[in-house]
Amino acid sequence: MSSIHSHELQSVGSRQSSATPRFADAEMEPESSNAEIDMRSLPPTDHGKQAYLVLAGCTLIQAPVWGYSISFGVFQKFYTTHKGTEGSPGAVATVGTTLNGLMYLMMPLTFTLLTKYPRLRPYTGPAGLFITVASLIMSSYATQVWQLIASQGVLCAIGSGLLFSPTTLYLDEWFIARKGMAYGTMWAGKSAAGVVMPFIMSALLDKYGPRTTLQAWAVSLVVLTAPLLFYLKPRIPLSSSHTQRPLSWSFLKRSGFWMLEIGNVVQAFGYLLPTTYLASYANDLGLPSISGAVLIAVVALANVPGSLFSGYLGDRLQPTTVILISSIGSTVAVLLFWGLAAQMALLVIFAAAYGFFAGGFSSTYSGILKEMKRADEGVETGLVMGLLLGGRGVGFMAAGPVSAVLLKGGERMIEHVKWGYDTQYGPVIICTGATALFGSWGWMWKMLKAALA
Structure with missing residues (x-):
């Protein structure tokens, strides 16, 4: 069988x-x-019209879920260069890292609850949409950084997280043998949104300012998301008489999981720093204002093939091997291309290389899920996914205040700008490269364990 x-x-x-x-x-x-x-x-898994329609729906909904967060670098530049919302680059950056960090940090809770109580899933998405729209409208009237943190950082994260969780669990139910392909496609959808959103947000901000831009995005969220929430369904209908299921946490006893989780947290710590600061970095170099949006879009565009490539490898190779490929490529991109970049051409090369390799890191999760399942058939992969996403949240949340300190320290290093290391962003570049390298800690631990055996 x-x-x-x-x-x-x-x-x-x-x-x-x-x-x-x-x-x-x-x-x-x-x-x-x-x-x-x-x-x-029942409809078949991995193939068939209904499975692919669910995959398409889960891919399309990534734009409403992540559209604002992946464009925050454009807002970061606007808030720090225009009057109306005062704040230093480091303080404003905390808004973006809080948004992304908290969204991921809540995943262990939401994935656990929705796995144990699956009948909550149909209600979670609409609640998330309501909270997200309300947060954007509130933030459109913000004049202080703390107000942005509360609305865009906290409330928007909660709403977007509630939108993301049930749809991801649906995808996990429809795709089993081809889970890597499915997750790679879903994350590619997130990245594809990042290709377009920075340009749209940049144009709207320049013409209408943040208030109208945020309100327009709130309306667009309702139009884009409501039909998808109505359409996305589980593969097996929810029971009308049972409301919960037992959960297995046995994978928490495995050292292999924790080594992969440590690498996941470390990689996440530096992952958002380039997209958070690229627009401001280009502006400080005196490049045209559109340059920041172009660079962020290049990162997102490269994420698409990077996510698909990592997902493809995840169905065929050990997860530690795929993670190593992502980590080495990201490290070289940061330390070589960003570290030496003081002109647009090298920045574009960096954005493309970093987007391809670092953007594929989340697609390696499918391989980790299969690895945990092989070790223990009773493991709920939804719980593993929730903890992996939560680990990214830990890294993202820590990155905001630390990057602000790194920027402050770097200001004293500026003399003559010949490359990226000469700017105030030099410490950020070094930190990003180091965290990208140690994202492969799971592979390092595996090799060390084999050498000592």
Whole structure:
């Protein structure tokens, strides 16, 4: 009996005792003859019209979920160069890192609750949309940095996180053997939104200012998201009589998981720093105002093939190997191209290389899920995914205040700008390169363990 076929039998049989199936492949026997009858009535996993439609929906919804956060570098530059919302680059950067950090940091909680109580999923998305829209409208009237942190940083993160969580769990349910491809495509959708959004936001900010721009985006969120929330559905209908399911946390006892998680947190610490500061960096070099949006868009554009490539490798290679490829490529891009860049050409090369390699890091999660599942068939991959995303949140949250300190220290280093290391962003560049390298800590630990064995 194949792994996928057996998984379907177990998933359907478990409907008698839980509201939704396990989120990864496992070799299980059917609980009863009724399970096979039910299995035949379900749409197939990994292939078929309905699976691909869900994948398309999960990919498209990445634009509403992440559209503002991945464009924050443009707002960062606007807030620090225009009157109306006063604040230093480091202080304003805390808004973006709080937004991204908190959004990820809440994932362990939301993924756990929605895995244990799957009947909450249909209500989570609309609640998230309401909170996100309200936060953007509130932030459009902000005049102080703390108000931006509260609205754009905290409330927007909560709303976007509630939008993201249920749709990701739906995708995990529809794709089993081709999970890497599915997650790679979903993250590519996020990146594709980043290609367009910085230009749109930059144009709107220059013409209308932040108030109208934020209010227009709030309206657009409703138009883009409401149809998708109505359409996205689980593969197996929720039980009408059972409201919760048991959870297995056995993977927390495995050192391999924690080594991968440590690398995940370290990589996240420096991951957002380039896109947060690239627009301001280009502005300080005296480049045209559109340069910042172009660079952020190049990073996002390179994320698309990078996410697909890492997802493809994740279905075929060990996760530590894929992570190593991402980490080495990112490190070279930062320390070589950004560190030496004082003109637009090298910055574009950096943005493309960094976007491709660093942008594919999250797509390696599919391989980690499979690795945990191979070690223990009872593991809920939704819980593993939630903790991995939460680890990114820890890194993002720490990055904001630390980067502000690095910028302050770097101001004393400026004499003659010949390359990136000469600017106040020199410490940020070094920090980003180091964290990119040690994002492969899971691979390093694996090699060290093998050498000492």
